[in-house]
Amino acid sequence: MTDTPRTSEATPSGAPALSAQYAPGDVEQRRYEQWVADGLFQADAKSDRPPFTIVLPPPNVTGSLHIGHALDHTVQDSLARRRRMQGYETLWLPGMDHAGIATQNVVERQLAGEGLSRHDLGREAFVERVWQWKAESGGKILGQMTRLGDSVDWSRERFTMDEGLSRAVLTIFKRLFEDDLIYRAERIINWCPRCLTALSDIEVEHSDDEGELVSIRYGDGDGAIVVATTRAETMLGDTAVAVHPDDERYRHLVGTEVELPLTGRRIPIVADEHVDPAFGTGAVKVTPAHDPNDFEIGQRHGLPNLTIMDDHGVITVHGPFLGLDRFEARPAIVAALRADGRIVAEKRPYLHAVGHCQRCSTTVEPRLSLQWFVRTGPLAKAAGDAVRDGRVRVEPQELTKRYFGWVDNMHDWCISRQLWWGHRIPVWYGPEGEVVCVGPDEQAPTGPGWTQDPDVLDTWFSSALWPFSTLGWPDETADLAKFYPTSVLVTGYDILFFWVARMMMFGLYAMDGRQPFDVIMLHGMVRDQYGKKMSKSFGNVVDPLDWIERFGADATRFTLARGANPGADVPVSEDWVQGARNFCNKLWNATRYGLGNGATLDGELPPQEQLTTVDRWVLSRLQHVIGEVDEQFEAFELAKVCDTLYHFAWDDVCDWYLELTKPVLNGDDEAAKDRTRRVLGHVLDRLLRLLHPIMPFVTEELWTTLTGERTVVRAAWPAADAARIDDAAEAELANLQRVVTEVRRFRADQGVKPSQRVVARLDGLAGAGLTAHEGLIRSLARLDVEEAASGDFAATAKLAVGVGVTVELDTRGAIDVAAERARLTKDQAAAEKEAAQCRAKLGNPAFTDKAPEPVVAKIRQRLEAAEADLARITSQLEALS
RNA sequence: GGGCGCGUAGCUCAGUGGAAGAGCACCCGCCUUACAAGCGGGGGGUCGUUGGUUCGAACCCAACCGUGCCCACCA
Numbered sequence: 035m036t037d038t039p040r041t042s043e044a045t046p047s048g049a050p051a052l053s054a055q056y057a058p059g060d061v062e063q064r065r066y067e068q069w070v071a072d073g074l075f076q077a078d079a080k081s082d083r084p085p086f087t088i089v090l091p092p093p094n095v096t097g098s099l100h101i102g103h104a105l106d107h108t109v110q111d112s113l114a115r116r117r118r119m120q121g122y123e124t125l126w127l128p129g130m131d132h133a134g135i136a137t138q139n140v141v142e143r144q145l146a147g148e149g150l151s152r153h154d155l156g157r158e159a160f161v162e163r164v165w166q167w168k169a170e171s172g173g174k175i176l177g178q179m180t181r182l183g184d185s186v187d188w189s190r191e192r193f194t195m196d197e198g199l200s201r202a203v204l205t206i207f208k209r210l211f212e213d214d215l216i217y218r219a220e221r222i223i224n225w226c227p228r229c230l231t232a233l234s235d236i237e238v239e240h241s242d243d244e245g246e247l248v249s250i251r252y253g254d255g256d257g258a259i260v261v262a263t264t265r266a267e268t269m270l271g272d273t274a275v276a277v278h279p280d281d282e283r284y285r286h287l288v289g290t291e292v293e294l295p296l297t298g299r300r301i302p303i304v305a306d307e308h309v310d311p312a313f314g315t316g317a318v319k320v321t322p323a324h325d326p327n328d329f330e331i332g333q334r335h336g337l338p339n340l341t342i343m344d345d346h347g348v349i350t351v352h353g354p355f356l357g358l359d360r361f362e363a364r365p366a367i368v369a370a371l372r373a374d375g376r377i378v379a380e381k382r383p384y385l386h387a388v389g390h391c392q393r394c395s396t397t398v399e400p401r402l403s404l405q406w407f408v409r410t411g412p413l414a415k416a417a418g419d420a421v422r423d424g425r426v427r428v429e430p431q432e433l434t435k436r437y438f439g440w441v442d443n444m445h446d447w448c449i450s451r452q453l454w455w456g457h458r459i460p461v462w463y464g465p466e467g468e469v470v471c472v473g474p475d476e477q478a479p480t481g482p483g484w485t486q487d488p489d490v491l492d493t494w495f496s497s498a499l500w501p502f503s504t505l506g507w508p509d510e511t512a513d514l515a516k517f518y519p520t521s522v523l524v525t526g527y528d529i530l531f532f533w534v535a536r537m538m539m540f541g542l543y544a545m546d547g548r549q550p551f552d553v554i555m556l557h558g559m560v561r562d563q564y565g566k567k568m569s570k571s572f573g574n575v576v577d578p579l580d581w582i583e584r585f586g587a588d589a590t591r592f593t594l595a596r597g598a599n600p601g602a603d604v605p606v607s608e609d610w611v612q613g614a615r616n617f618c619n620k621l622w623n624a625t626r627y628g629l630g631n632g633a634t635l636d637g638e639l640p641p642q643e644q645l646t647t648v649d650r651w652v653l654s655r656l657q658h659v660i661g662e663v664d665e666q667f668e669a670f671e672l673a674k675v676c677d678t679l680y681h682f683a684w685d686d687v688c689d690w691y692l693e694l695t696k697p698v699l700n701g702d703d704e705a706a707k708d709r710t711r712r713v714l715g716h717v718l719d720r721l722l723r724l725l726h727p728i729m730p731f732v733t734e735e736l737w738t739t740l741t742g743e744r745t746v747v748r749a750a751w752p753a754a755d756a757a758r759i760d761d762a763a764e765a766e767l768a769n770l771q772r773v774v775t776e777v778r779r780f781r782a783d784q785g786v787k788p789s790q791r792v793v794a795r796l797d798g799l800a801g802a803g804l805t806a807h808e809g810l811i812r813s814l815a816r817l818d819v820e821e822a823a824s825g826d827f828a829a830t831a832k833l834a835v836g837v838g839v840t841v842e843l844d845t846r847g848a849i850d851v852a853a854e855r856a857r858l859t860k861d862q863a864a865a866e867k868e869a870a871q872c873r874a875k876l877g878n879p880a881f882t883d884k885a886p887e888p889v890v891a892k893i894r895q896r897l898e899a900a901e902a903d904l905a906r907i908t909s910q911l912e913a914l915s
Numbered sequence: 916g917g918g919c920g921c922g923u924a925g926c927u928c929a930g931u932g933g934a935a936g937a938g939c940a941c942c943c944g945c946c947u948u949a950c951a952a953g954c955g956g957g958g959g960g961u962c963g964u965u966g967g968u969u970c971g972a973a974c975c976c977a978a979c980c981g982u983g984c985c986c987a988c989c990a
Contacts, residue, residue, distance in 0.1 A: 056952080222988095240987075247990085263990060276990095310989055318990050327988045387916095387987075400988090435919065436985070443986085531985085563927065563939090565983090596938085597928085601920090605927050609939055616952045627949035677929080677937070692949075775956090781944095782956040788945050816947080868934075875933095880970035889933050889971095896934070 051629060052739055056622040058586025058615070062731040072745065101560045101568065101594075101606070102526060104578040108591045108728075109557060109598050109672060110524045115727035116667055119751035125517050138455040141167050157454045164455050201474045202503035203457045203496050206544055208473035211461075215409045215543075216449075218461075218469075220339075222326040223448050225401035226391040227347035227360075231452040232405055234492060235445060237392045244383035248368055249315065251376050252301075253292030259284065259303065260378050262314035264386055265324075266371070267363040269294065270351055271342040272301055274320040276331055279305040281316050295376050296367070304335045323402040339402055347399050360399065406450040406459060406489070410539065414444040417538035420549045426538070429555045429670050430601035433527060440531045441538075449492045456490030463487065474508070498536035501550035508544075520551045527556040527601065555670045557598050563607030581611050588729040589615035595728050596676040600669075617680060618732045621725070624688050625718055625736040631699045632707070633715035635741055640709045642760070647806070648694045649713040650763040655686050656720055660754040663724055672728075679725055687717060690771065697813045715740065720752045769802045769837045770811060776835035777815040783853045784831075786845065791818045793827055793844040801838035820844070832913065834906045851914055858911045865903040872897035 118124045141164050142152055152160045210216040224233040249262045252275060259275055272294055277284040284303070291300045308331055309318050322332030323339040332339060342351045347360040354370070355363050371377050389398035418441040420426045421434055428434045450459060460472045465483025472478045478486070499507070501523075505514040519541075523534065534554055541550030561567055562574040569575065581590045592614040597604035642650060659682045666674040691714075698710045718740055726733040726746050737746040777794075786792060794817035799805045812819065820827040829842035831849045872893050875881050882890055 054950095056950095261990080265990085308988090313989050320990095325988075325990080327990075330988085386989090432919080439918070439986070527984095561927090565927065599929090602928085607927085607939085610927085612952075613939065616950095619952050620950070623950035623953085625949085630949070674929080681937080688950085689954090778955060779957090785944075787947095788955060789947055871934080875971080878970065882970085884970045885933075892933080 052622065052626050052736070054626075056619045056732070058588060058618065058732070059583070061735045062587050065731045065734045069745070069747065101576045101578050104590065105557065105560055105594045105598065105604060106524060106526070108594045109555070111730070112591075112595060112672060112727040113522065113524070113667070113670075115730060115747070116751060118747065119723065119726070119749060121750070123516075125513070138164065138453050141455075152454060160454050200457070200496070200503065201509075202499045202507055203491065204460055204472070204474040205508040206499060206540060207460055207491075208471055209544070210408065211471045215413065216406060217409060218404060218406050220402060220404050221407070221448070222324075222329045222400045223403050223405050224389060224398045225345070225403065226394065226396050227345065227399050228394050228396040229391060230345055232403065232448055232450060233391060233398065234448050234494075238389040238398050239392050239395075240387045240389055242385050243388040245386055245388065246368075247314075247381040247384040247386075248371075248377060249379040250295065250319075250371055251378050252294060252319070257287065257290055257292055259287060259292060259317050260315045261317050261319040262379075263319055264384060265364070266368050267349070267355075267360055268321040268324045268342070269319060269367065270297065270349070270355065271321045271323050271340040272319045273322055273332065273337045273340055274301050274335065275303045275317055276306045276309050276320050277303065277317050278309040278311040279307065281309075281311045283311075284317060295374055296370055302335075302337075304331070304337075306331050306334060325400055329402070341402055343399065343401070345401070405448050406461075406487075408447040408449055410444045410447050413539035413543055414441045414535075416542045416547070417441045417535055420538060420542060426549045426551065427553050429553060433530065433556055433601060436527075437530060437535065441535055444535075447492075447536075449495050450487075450489040451492055452488075453490050456493065457496055459487040459489050459491060461487045494532055494536050497533055498540040499544070501537055501541055502545055518545060519549050522553040522555055523551040524555045524557070526559060528559060530554075530556060553670075556601055558601060558603035560594070561603050561605045563605055563609065565603070565605055576606060576608075581608075585611045585615040586618060586731070588618050588732045592617065592676060592729055595672045596680075597673055599671055599673040602673075617684070618729065620684060620688060621722070621729075621732060621736060624683070624692060625722075625740060627692055628714055628718045628740065631695070631714070632711045633718055633740065634711050635715045635719055637712065639716055640712060642758070644709060645713065646698065646706070646710065647763045647766050648691065648698075648810070649710055650758075650760045651767040652686065652691045652717055653713065653758040654760040654764055655682065656717060657754045657756065657759050660720070660724065660752050664754070676728060679721070679728070683721055683725070687721060690767075691717065693814055694810055697809050722746060723749050723752050766803050766807075769839075770804055770807050772837055773802070773804065773811055773835050773839050773841075774814045776833065777811075777817065777841055779857070780831070780833050780841075780843075780854075781815075783857050784845065784850050785853075788816065791816055793818045793820050795820055795827070795829065795842040796839065797842070798839045804839065817841070817843070832910070834910055836903060836906065855911065855914055858907050858914070862904065862907045862911065865900050865907060869897060869900035869904060872900060 114124045138152075141160070144167070145151060145155070145163075155163065207216065224235070224238045225231075226233055245264045246266075247262055247264055248266050249260050250266070250269065251258050251260050253259060259277075261275060263269065275292060277288065279288075287303045288305045289303065291302050293299070294301050303317075304320070308327060309316065318328075320328045320331050320337060321340075322329045322337055323341040324343070329339070331337070340351075342349060343360060344350050349355045349358045349360070349363045355366060358366060368377065368380075390396065391398055418438055421428060421437060428437055462468075462470045462472060462479050462484050463486075464470065464479065468479075470479055478484075496503075501520050502514060502518055505511060505517055507514055507518075523537070525533065537550050542548070559567065560576070562572075562576075566572060566574060578590055581593075589611050593606050593611040594604060596610075596614070597606065645653070659678060662678050663675050666672075666678065695710050695714055699707055701707065719737065722733045722737040722740070723746060726737070726749075730747075734746050737749070738744065743749070781788075781792070794812075794815075796808055796811065796817075799808055799811075804811065811817070827844050830845045831843045831854070833841040833843065835841060875893050876890075876897065
């Protein structure tokens with residue numbers, strides 16, 4: 035892709051040279067190795083500012099590292115690098131993987147490819163296989179996006195996992211257990227018959243599917259009652275029929291019994307508030323073992339729970355249907371009922387919400403099962419209050435509503451999973467039915483008949499401990515004392531509920547009511563250039579390693595950061611990462627220009643009064659930019675930071691400032707050259723510092739070359755200097771830019787080649803305050819001075835460019851009158867429209883009376899300017915004839 | 916079914932009461948000595964629709980249309 039860099043050449047000033055070609059791969063690798071060698075990633079202990087901590091999400095969400103992680107890392111690392119430059123002690127919590135269901139999924143998929151399942155391997159071999167996969171695949175992106183230390187410490191994780199349970203998990207489990215916040219109960223849970231595991235509410239995805247609604251008559255004669263169901267097969271497990279207590283139609287039946295078809299069992303008719311009399315027939319079959327609502331009804335009425343399916347979803351009762359899969363059983367049972375004359379009505383297709391396993395899309399089966407739960411009531415209340423009372427801020431604030439909606443309506447949390455990879459539940463069961471929870475540093479009971487619960491904990495159980503377990507909790511470590519609560523959590527809004535809410539609950543609980551972080555910064559999902567979700571089936575998935583390889587980590591980071599505003603999704607495309615790479619290249623070349631022209635940081639920045647307007651202008655712009663970037667960083671508006679710096683670097687510095695320094699630096703006034711060299715060095719220095727958090731590698735390379743210093747990582751973050759703000763210089767430069775642009779426009783319209791110098795006479799510069807800048811204007815607009823001696827200057831065009839300046843040009847031939855007339859006519863129309871708008875406003879007494887005076891004054895000024903323009907353009911048009 | 920967003924240039928998005936913006940894409944001209952991964956110039960939008968509030972609306976309010984996400988035990 036890129037050529038090998040050319041060997042360095044010495045520059046005129048003797049400064050070290052950059053290769054002519056920017057080669058991101060080489061630069062980034064070299065810089066990374068240097069940072070590691072210099073040990074730049076340990077926390078600095080010398081700061082008196084509060085520590086700045088970032089919580090790094092465990093990369094377990096999808097089971098592999100992807101562009102979403104690259105986004106997390108970019109934002110986190112950018113925030114951290116700026117804080118470090120500001121003198122904060124920063125810590126980035128390590129990104130260890132942990133007990134992820136997804137981790138297991140990846141390996142299960144591999145096994146499926148070999149025609150195996152985990153049950154074929156056995157628990158031990160399976161776990162070993164997961165380790166193998168992790169060792170081969172883990173941590174790559176984390177390093178290459180940021181190279182911020184080898185933050186993935188697999189050996190440490192291996193240690194904690196080999197213990198079976200990390201101390202943190204054990205500690206909090208035991209504490210919750212003893213506080214009666216963890217309990218084991220038989221409940222209806224979401225069960226995936228394919229994965230053979232319980233699912234929490236958030237692992238179930240609902241969709242409207244086509245099913246059937248079948249009405250079945252239970253009983254005969256006067257005592258008959260018709261129920262409707264979408265799941266006919268569960269009727270085998272019915273233990274009652276329920277109606278609403280106030281439903282007149284059925285009042286006489288409450289307390290009686292009906293015969294359950296096909297089985298001959300007699301079941302009671304009960305009255306329960308849950309039933310909606312308006313839906314269907316107003317009577318509902320009750321299957322407590324296979325429906326959450328029915329379970330509740332069953333509890334209230336003391337009904338038995340009759341389980342009719344095994345964990346694979348296969349019918350386990352009643353001869354004719356025994357051994358049928360649940361989806362085979364449904365039509366079979368409907369057919370049998372129809373043959374019996376019991377089907378009263380059928381509606382097919384019937385659209386209704388059905389739950390699916392998040393991972394394999396299998397239809398979820400509600401199943402009565404013995405599981406472990408966290409009693410979330412008090413924990414969730416505390417998690418909500420911490421945001422309500424302002425201790426924790428959510429950015430963007432709009433998402434707090436969603437947060438409350440979640441924590442204020444949280445069901446108890448099913449934490450047991452029937453997987454083999456993860457932290458095992460630390461509970462042993464004894465031969466006499468004993469239940470013992472084993473805490474850290476406690477001996478598990480041994481002896482015949484004692485067994486450990488085979489289930490593992492939900493992946494989010496250990497993730498919820500992240501902000502403090504990574505700091506050494508439950509030990510009272512120095513890190514914990516210093517860095518908890520952490521400063522900011524950066525993650526996508528998609529796991530606000532999965533992860534963030536749980537960290538809040540456990541953080542507040544384990545750390546005596548102290549929140550796990552002060553700010554929750556939520557960004558969006560990475561999407562493609564059409565705003566589409568990335569998915570393998572669309573084929574629009576981006577591999578960040580591929581981009582890093584082809585465009586560089588800086589370009590990849592800039593592309594992501596440029597889209598990363600709080601709460602907003604982040605669209606990316608190859609075109610844009612190319613643009614980001616081009617920007618890196620632009621900085622490279624700008625710095626080469628500086629080095630080649632003696633840009634320096636030696637000595638004090640010259641005082642304002644010694645500087646040219648151009649130098650004062652660029653310094654003034656710089657101060658504004660520093661202020662804006664600071665504000666945007668504090669508001670976590672990374673996209674705006676990128677935008678501000680991109681435009682300052684490219685438009686102000688490269689397109690104007692560097693060009694404007696050329697006449698000075700190529701001139702003869704050595705003192706003036708030195709002053710501009712110093713300003714040039716200052717501007718490049720500050721620009722590179724400001725960009726460093728977002729593009730660490732290229733700025734490090736350029737900054738160290740420019741300054742001769744060791745690293746920009748520890749350079750101070752720039753502070754705005756109000757004394758360098760110069761409104762007059764900015765106004766003067768605006769005039770200069772206008773004149774130059776107008777001449778360029780004329781030249782382009784007239785088809786004058788850029789390389790062709792044109793003789794011109796400039797008038798009226800004094801009025802625009804541009805007297806001193808004639809040379810600059812001529813340089814940028816490529817206008818030559820008339821040769822007084824030759825005397826053959828013949829103005830073929832006279833250009834009135836506004837701000838009172840006129841330019842007479844000798845284009846050595848007839849100008850294109852038609853083109854010129856077209857241009858002027860267009861300008862005239864624009865000026866006329868503007869003038870008309872202003873006049874209309876000013877002619878409206880309602881406006882002049884009610885609008886604030888500054889607004890009215892501004893409109894008056896605009897009218898004057900428009901009328902002046904109009905006069906100028908009109909007279910020019912007339913002169914064209 | 917409930918809740919929260921969003922609809923601005925071909926694409927992705929800023930702008931949230933006082934002159935319609937950016938990046939990319941597009942058109943024209945250029946190898947001008949930091950940079951063709953570039954330089955200069957240019958075209959392009961009745962700001963979803965309809966009402967309302969206001970001297971003034973892309974921006975505030977209402978309704979509608981379109982679209983996205985989250986939540987949900989109506990059998």
